[in-house]
Amino acid sequence: MHNPLIHKLERYTRLSADDRAGALRLFDERHQRYRAKDDIVREGDEPRVMRLVVEGWACRYKYLEDGRRQVLGLFIPGDVCDLNVFILREMDHFIAAVTPVTVAQISRELLEEVTLGNPRLLQALWWESLVNTATQREWLVNLGQRTAFERITHLLCEIYLRLQAAGRSDGLSCEFPLTQTMIADITGLSTVHVSRTFQAVREDGLVEIRDRILVIHDLDALKAASLYNGNYLHLGHEGRHLDANGGAGEPAAAERE
Amino acid sequence: MHNPLIHKLERYTRLSADDRAGALRLFDERHQRYRAKDDIVREGDEPRVMRLVVEGWACRYKYLEDGRRQVLGLFIPGDVCDLNVFILREMDHFIAAVTPVTVAQISRELLEEVTLGNPRLLQALWWESLVNTATQREWLVNLGQRTAFERITHLLCEIYLRLQAAGRSDGLSCEFPLTQTMIADITGLSTVHVSRTFQAVREDGLVEIRDRILVIHDLDALKAASLYNGNYLHLGHEGRHLDANGGAGEPAAAERE
DNA sequence: CGATATGTTGATGACTTTCAACGATAGTGG
DNA sequence: CCACTATCGTTGAAAGTCATCAACATATCG
Secondary structure (H helix, E strand, O other): OHHHHHHOOOOOOOOOOOHHHHHHHHOOOOOEOOOOOEEEEEEOOOOOOEEEEEEEOOEEEOOOOOOOOEEEEEOOOOEOOOOHHHHOOOOOOOOEEEOEEEEEEEOOOOOOHHHHHHHHHHHHHHHHHHHHHHHHHHHHHHHHOOHHHHHHHHHHHHHHHHHHHHHOEEEEEHHHHHHHHHHHHHHOOOHHHHHHHHHHHHHHHEEEOOEEEEOOOOOOHHHHHEEEEEEEEHHOOOHHHOOOOOOOOOOOHHHOO | OOHHHHHHOOOOOOOOOHHHHHHHHOOOOOOEEEEOOEEOOOOOOOOOEEEEEEEOOEEEEEOOOOOEEEEEEEEEOEEEEEOOOHHHHOOOEEEEEEOOOOEEEEEHHHHHHHOOOHHHHHHHHHHHHHHHHHHHHHHHHHHHHHOOOHHHHHHHHHHHHHHHOOEEOOOOOOOOOHHHHHHHHHHOOHHHHHHEEEEEEEOOOEEEEEEEEEOOHHHHHHHHHHHHHHHHHHOOOOOOOOOOOOOOOOOOHHOOO
């Protein structure tokens, strides 16, 4: 069985058995469950813990004072919320459950304890955090430059590729629990326009959605339609110079689960 | 004379003389000059150094393959480009000079040396990095939810407040070297619409621009017009629990320059 | 089964882009 | 110093994209 955190971090660098044990300690720490739509963190809260999504989807969002809402990011299983956020005195946005969600809550002390002896794991967590930031940048491009059609197809590409990196895709399909209202708040469009544009995406034969499952018919066409360039996800095993010794000392990652 | 880095970091926590000396070492390291519009970092480059803007303005930006361009962030004097970027193998975007700019280039080794003995300074740099990320989030809200008028007035507010935090404002006015083309690439609007909307902002008596100087006539009105909430800049001396001993042991920051 | 959330459709209008032309400004070289 | 050229900002007209409003259909959940 795959652990989505470990699965994803190993897209960066090959972890040692120790690293993996440390990641599991984080993953298993102080689970908290939330119902869909419940807030996990609220604006104004003092940040006390780092969070890690164990199961389900969550999102960051922010309101304008007149009620307009923008979703700033999505968290899928294995995603880390705020590695370093202890430094700030208060949160400037919300984090909420999109689906029913289980979150691990990791204290600063535990984080330090686990990473102290595992610099490779710490490095991998930093990588994860930089990729989050890069994803935010790509969303900026999405809102600033892409058309409605491109925004939606881009979102579909990204979700599929991220779930794949977490070991949660199945061929060309994956879970897809987002409502059109959520898609509207992510893409900065009205729900009406999302409905119409999503229809166009389906009618072009690019994707299909059945029972909250996204099925991609032609990934290359979907990428072309959204001008997708996945560099920002940095999934090219970029930390390979840090790789744990895979050949002799320990079995390779793939052989261990 | 004010150093913009130190001036800004002290909006987070009060630095000791040692911290300030460390910050100055970073600030003075390996200066490189660029002409306006020159690229400082290119997509695909391997990140080797952390950069710090000493003088002038720079920006992050990204292209879509068909040439559409989105500016992702602005750097003003005292801003740090990428604290931790060594971890990635290659850059996924560009950094360019907006005006003629001087940049300090800080190697990983120097950064580690300077921060090793100064955890307070390291913490302040992390704060700076988190504020950068939070600013990106606010830009997402800008593009996703705000109208053209609100986007432009929001940008004006932010620039003024950031320059103020760096000690580079003068009453209600500050430098403002952005062309309307830049504003268009920041706000995701066409240059034509920027021109027209900016006129409306001026005709409402909110601001005035003369000789690349922005003069704000009514900051509260400007904030109201853009639904501005400056929480994301985290300028509330949030790291005060880390403050260097100001009373007895050393002179307070304000008394030292 | 009723209540609420979600998705669809049509009509209308607002906001924003595109295209094209022109004036103003600034830097360059003779 | 002036002509030359490129950049920058402005304006008008036309078209396109997307939002809003309202009604209805479907699905989901207690």
